Ligand SMILES: [Fe+2]
């Protein structure tokens with residue numbers, strides 16, 4: 330399906346930049362890490378190895394959410410509560426995806442779980458994190 334191919338190929342674009350160097354570096358590295366997960370799957374690496382990558386990715390997501398929440402506090406972002414809630418929900422879903430991958434019977438199931446993970450994170454970036462960008466821009470314009 331063309332849509333699936335598109336998602337697998339989704340790459341970092343500068344329009345995803347929020348305007349904070351740490352948060353932007355973390356977002357950028359998600360794309361690399363998901364790319365590595367995909368390569369590990371296609372290379373048919375042992376499942377234990379793949380799960381190690383998943384765990385490292387989950388840790389990166391957790392660290393990133395904490396960092397982004399600190400940024401939102403710092404800049405007085407008005408939707409902090411909602412955004413924090415969304416992060417907690419996403420983290421639960423990242424952990425669920427990790428469990429799905431651990432229990433997957435075949436490569437296709439692993440790929441589907443990884444793909445779903447990627448869709449969730451990209452959608453969050455495009456819809457929620459971009460509000461932080463707009464807020465930062467508004468603040469800069471008001472100066
Ligand atoms: Fe976020």
Ligand SMILES: [Fe+2]
Nearest residue numbers: 356397454458
């Ligand atoms: Fe983010």
